[in-house]
Amino acid sequence: xxxxxxxxxxxxxxxxxxxxxxxxxxxxxxxxxxxxxxxxxxxxxxxxxxxxxxxxxxxxxxxxxxxxxxxxxxxxxxxxxxxxxxxxxxxxxxxxxxxxxxxxxxxxxxxxxxxxxxxxxxxxxxxxxxxxxxxxxxxxxxxxxxxxxxxxxxxxxxx
Numbered sequence: 001x002x003x004x005x006x007x008x009x010x011x012x013x014x015x016x017x018x019x020x021x022x023x024x025x026x027x028x029x030x031x032x033x034x035x036x037x038x039x040x041x042x043x044x045x046x047x048x049x050x051x052x053x054x055x056x057x058x059x060x061x062x063x064x065x066x067x068x069x070x071x072x073x074x075x076x077x078x079x080x081x082x083x084x085x086x087x088x089x090x091x092x093x094x095x096x097x098x099x100x101x102x103x104x105x106x107x108x109x110x111x112x113x114x115x116x117x118x119x120x121x122x123x124x125x126x127x128x129x130x131x132x133x134x135x136x137x138x139x140x141x142x143x144x145x146x147x148x149x150x151x152x153x154x155x156x157x158x159x
Contacts, residue, residue, distance in 0.1 A: 059091045067097035074111070075102035075147075083115070093117030099138075103149060108137040111147070 071082030081101040088095030096109040110117030126132040134151050141148045
């Protein structure tokens with residue numbers, strides 16, 4: 001007795017053409033009961049997946065290449081990381097790469113009010129919803145004139 005996926009589809013009289021079996025599997029997993037489309041046709045969903053994956057990979061590589069070459073440095077971290085405002089805008093805050101290298105466990109990398117960090121805002125939203133606790137972040141301690149890593153509830157402050 002044959003226990004392959006092909007045998008299951010053939011036993012249900014759904015497909016006799018082996019080229020369509022993969023398409024049927026994908027449609028079953030996606031919950032679609034539509035007729036099998038030609039394998040040469042692509043949908044808007046296929047294009048959207050391609051664009052999303054391509055852009056996210058390029059953004060990741062952009063952070064790791066551009067922010068080690070160009071930008072400003074707030075902290076002396078012993079390597080070439082830099083902060084780049086335009087990379088931060090494209091990557092929702094990951095362009096504050098020198099800040100990240102100085103404080104890698106901090107959830108917030110945009111340390112000044114003008115350093116926009118959308119990822120931090122998302123973490124804060126999850127905290128307000130009760131989905132995130134004990135968030136580590138960096139804040140400036142004016143008494144010691146140094147940046148310090150703190151954990152706990154975030155109080156409203158201007159840095």
